[in-house]
Amino acid sequence: MGYDKRFDGRRPDELRPVAAKAGIIKRADGSAMFRIGNTVAYAAVYGPRDLFPRFLKDPQRGILRCRYNMMPFSGAGERVKPGGSRRSKEISMVTEKALLPVLNLEDFPNAVVDVFIELPQTDAGTRCAGICAAAIALADAGVSMKDLVSSVSAGKVGEMVAVDLSYAEESYKDGDVADIPVAFIPRTGQVTLLQMDGMIDKDGLKKALEMARAACLQIYEVQRRALKEKFAVPVAVKGNGSTV
Amino acid sequence: MNELLRANILKWFGKGMRYDGRAFGEFRPVSIELGVTKNAEGSARVRIGDTEVIAGVKMAVEKPYNDTPADGNLMVNAELLPLSSPDFEAGPPGEESIEIARVVDRGVRESKAIDTAKLCIEPGEKVWAVMVDICTINAAGNLLDAAALAAMAALRSTKFPAYNGKAVDYEHPTNNKLPMLRIPVLVTVTKLDEHFFVDPLIEEEKVADARLTVAITEAGQICAMQKGGDSPLSIDDIGRMVDLAAAKAKELHKKL
Numbered sequence: 015m016g017y018d019k020r021f022d023g024r025r026p027d028e029l030r031p032v033a034a035k036a037g038i039i040k041r042a043d044g045s046a047m048f049r050i051g052n053t054v055a056y057a058a059v060y061g062p063r064d065l066f067p068r069f070l071k072d073p074q075r076g077i078l079r080c081r082y083n084m085m086p087f088s089g090a091g092e093r094v095k096p097g098g099s100r101r102s103k104e105i106s107m108v109t110e111k112a113l114l115p116v117l118n119l120e121d122f123p124n125a126v127v128d129v130f131i132e133l134p135q136t137d138a139g140t141r142c143a144g145i146c147a148a149a150i151a152l153a154d155a156g157v158s159m160k161d162l163v164s165s166v167s168a169g170k171v172g173e174m175v176a177v178d179l180s181y182a183e184e185s186y187k188d189g190d191v192a193d194i195p196v197a198f199i200p201r202t203g204q205v206t207l208l209q210m211d212g213m214i215d216k217d218g219l220k221k222a223l224e225m226a227r228a229a230c231l232q233i234y235e236v237q238r239r240a241l242k243e244k245f246a247v248p249v250a251v252k253g254n255g256s257t258v
Numbered sequence: 259m260n261e262l263l264r265a266n267i268l269k270w271f272g273k274g275m276r277y278d279g280r281a282f283g284e285f286r287p288v289s290i291e292l293g294v295t296k297n298a299e300g301s302a303r304v305r306i307g308d309t310e311v312i313a314g315v316k317m318a319v320e321k322p323y324n325d326t327p328a329d330g331n332l333m334v335n336a337e338l339l340p341l342s343s344p345d346f347e348a349g350p351p352g353e354e355s356i357e358i359a360r361v362v363d364r365g366v367r368e369s370k371a372i373d374t375a376k377l378c379i380e381p382g383e384k385v386w387a388v389m390v391d392i393c394t395i396n397a398a399g400n401l402l403d404a405a406a407l408a409a410m411a412a413l414r415s416t417k418f419p420a421y422n423g424k425a426v427d428y429e430h431p432t433n434n435k436l437p438m439l440r441i442p443v444l445v446t447v448t449k450l451d452e453h454f455f456v457d458p459l460i461e462e463e464k465v466a467d468a469r470l471t472v473a474i475t476e477a478g479q480i481c482a483m484q485k486g487g488d489s490p491l492s493i494d495d496i497g498r499m500v501d502l503a504a505a506k507a508k509e510l511h512k513k514l
Contacts, residue, residue, distance in 0.1 A: 038395075039310075039341065052296060057341075058342070083339070085295075085391065087295060092428075093318065096391070132393070134295045
């Protein structure tokens with residue numbers, strides 16, 4: 015019997031419950047929480063600020079520096095040793111590449127924008143959740159941007175093409191599994207993150223990417239809502255009781 | 259650079275006032291939330307004013323240390339995440355995070371907060387290891403007291419994962435809680451000129467002369483101490499600071 019019904023009962027194109035909040039860390043210039051299912055990501059942005067060591071400075075544009083990190087108690091199973099691993103280094107790098115295209119860093123020569131992503135609780139899709147949180151945090155910090163970035167994983171479990179695989183689905187044993195984390199610039203549909211491991215055919219890949227694109231538009235709305243809530247202006251009431 | 263700040267803080271201290279309007283012996287609002295991350299065996303989020311930390315407990319079965327073959331292993335680690343402050347950098351733990359980890363560790367260890375003998379599975383071979391990680395989310399002063407409070411709250415909520423004699427089954431937590439004997443809390447008393455106060459803001463920490471962190475059990479027993487800061491303290495100073503810490507510890511115990 016193949017995989018025709020998802021473990022958690024979702025439709026193939028259905029995301030796990032998504033929530034976001036901007037401005038969760040007061041000391042940061044911008045910050046956000048992004049939650050998808052049981053995966054929770056915090057992001058904080060510091061900068062644009064002065065960059066050291068000096069040789070890293072670019073007089074043409076500011077640089078973006080991202081750090082992805084799992085808290086030691088965040089994973090299922092054993093404690094994650096603190097300090098970077100090869101995995102976290104790579105994810106930090108692809109996160110940087112995923113966010114860079116929307117930033118107008120030419121406005122900040124010689125400076126750095128630091129993005130710190132921390133995962134207090136993980137259940138698959140952490141790099142995508144980190145990117146979603148980071149995009150909100152960058153906007154919250156007021157860094158000049160062309161758009162947000164929205165990210166989700168798509169893929170194949172057995173014969174089913176599906177979006178936002180859970181940890182249980184990533185570990186599916188009775189057939190092929192393909193996991194494809196992608197990030198989109200929502201308004202242009204351009205892809206800024208694309209990785210994949212597992213097995214999938216060309217048609218499956220196209221279908222998965224289309225599905226991820228649609229899912230990212232839903233995520234985009236959640237991200238925008240989080241920012242709108244943070245910057246909502248309380249409605250002023252005039253002396254005569256009518257709202258302005 | 260801090261001299262102006264110091265002069266300004268002292269000017270207000272002279273009038274009996276702090277930047278945020280608190281009295282010298284007053285904490286900012288303290289809140290504790292349990293079970294904040296589901297993959298940890300125990301966890302807690304502590305807020306003291308704008309300061310926020312999360313502590314998580316992971317457990318594993320390990321070989322005991324040679325000098326304590328029939329006791330469980332305890333490890334406390336603090337991560338001053340660069341996410342939580344513009345002053346923290348990514349990289350290996352620095353002095354401040356190591357001090358926080360070690361002072362919290364001493365409070366838990368020396369008070370015998372955990373009945374480590376009950377964590378022994380097979381003497382000399384297998385014992386439970388209790389690993390506490392404290393992560394800062396927003397560093398806005400008094401991380402030491404917040405870290406200790408989070409660590410204790412997380413430990414008290416910790417439940418053993420299932421263990422079949424060979425492997426730990428993290429997906430199936432049991433209902434067995436950690437064997438706790440005592441509940442230490444840390445209270446840091448800070449000194450600036452002739453003033454003594456608790457729960458410092460970052461600005462107050464920057465200009466402080468000295469601090470004394472005291473670990474105190476729910477029975478009022480002092481179980482660990484750490485002096486910090488560049489200035490010396492007199493024996494009278496220490497007496498006053500311990501008295502203030504003991505009074506505040508009672509309030510913190512009520513929160514746990």
